[in-house]
Amino acid sequence: MRVRPADLHRQRQKRKRFRQNVPLLILFVPIIAYFVIFKYVPMGGLVIAFKDYSFRDGILGSPWVGFDNFRLLFSNPMMLNIIRNTLVISLLSIVIGFPFPIILAILLNEVRKAVFKKLVQSFVYIPHFLNWVIIGGIIVTLFAQQGGTINMLLQKITGSVYPFLYKELSWLSIFIGSGIWKSVGWGAIIYLAALAGVSPELYEAAAIDGASKWRQMWHITLPGIRPTIVLVLILSMGNVMEVGFDQVYVLQNSAVLNVSEVISTWNYKSGLRGNNMFSVGTALGFFESLIGLILVVTANRIARRYGESIW
Structure with a gap:
């Protein structure tokens, strides 16, 4: 041929x-x-x-139990509370924390003084490089009931102290706020890179037409970084069931276990600290990954309708 x-x-x-x-x-x-x-x-x-896994028998030698571990998981009221806590904390972190890097990037993009811009960037980037153990120490120093900086000021003003770290609502607020403080600077880098690709000529044309700064942000800046926002949001949805172990474990205490016990901390306590529930922990991890996959695919399908999908 x-x-x-x-x-x-x-x-x-x-x-x-x-x-x-x-x-x-x-x-x-x-x-x-x-x-x-x-x-x-x-x-x-x-x-x-x-399987009913044990170290002695190994993965291949352990007896097959089918879906028994999953039945054990979802028949346990405590486990349902742990899954609920994971979802609530993660969704609150996304809903409340997601806009902050975008806002910071837009504000930094508007700064014209290079020295001031670099100074602000340095301050907001530093927390990202701190370990959660260090940040946990800072939070305890600020919010501790006895000797905490904020409670010392509160006692001088009102004559009483407030157990910030031992009340569920205040603990959640501190948890989410500390997460935003640590990640906002690093997250803003992505949006600053996206903003660099927006043509300055668009802003010049809008200024000539009499558009205010707010109008320019709404009609030029946000549409210009919309693909990046959608991409980050879709990837964030994949982590809805994954609340960082370090942050929760460092800030957790027995008084707020009802809202702070999540999948990662339960797996650590049950699988690595004496209970040896490896099979149940793996089943929970499998469920966690499956939910994350479903959420990513769903978010991508929704984004595809607006022409912003990632695949």
């Missing part, structure tokens, strides 16, 4: 393009290896969720 000249030229172009991209493909090999070794291979451990 004779090969047509056009097909032969196309094949040569493919081979040439492949040879040109060999260095990039070699650089990509460690990334592929990382995801295969640390992300995909561990997925095989999900079989523990369907």
Whole structure:
């Protein structure tokens, strides 16, 4: 069978393009290896969720129990409360915290004094690099009932103190506020990069037409970074069932367990601190990942209707 000249030229172009991209493909090999070794291979451990796992018998030797671990999970009233806490804390963090990096990025984008802009950026970026243990110490120093800075001021003004860290509502407020403080600066970097791609000519044209700063933000800035906002929101939906262990564990105390016990802390206490409920913990983790996948796919389908999906 004779090969047509056009097909032969196309094949040569493919081979040439492949040879040109060999260095990039070699650089990509460690990334592929990382995801295969640390992300995909561990997925095989999900079989523990369907077994009565023990260290002595191992994964292959442990008896198969099917969906018994899942039935045990969802028949336990405490577990339903833990799932509820995880959802509530995560959704509150997204709903309340999501706009802050966008607002900060827009405000920084409007700053014309380079020195002031760099100074503000440095201050808001620093918390991201602090460990939650350090931040937990700062929060305790501020809000402790005995000796806390805020309670000392409150006692001088009102003559009494308030147990901020031992009341459910105030604990949730402190939890969400500390999370925003730690992540807002780092999150703003993404939106600042997106804002760099918005043409200055659009702002000049809007200013000539008499548009105020608010009008420019609403009609130029926000539409210009809308794809980035949608992308970050979709990825955030995948983490709805994943509340950071470090933050919760550092701020948690027995007085607020009713609202602060989440999936990650329960898994740690039950699986690693003596109860050895590895199978139930794996089943809970499997459920957590499944819900995250469903939320990401759903959010992407909704975004696709407005032409902003990520796949």
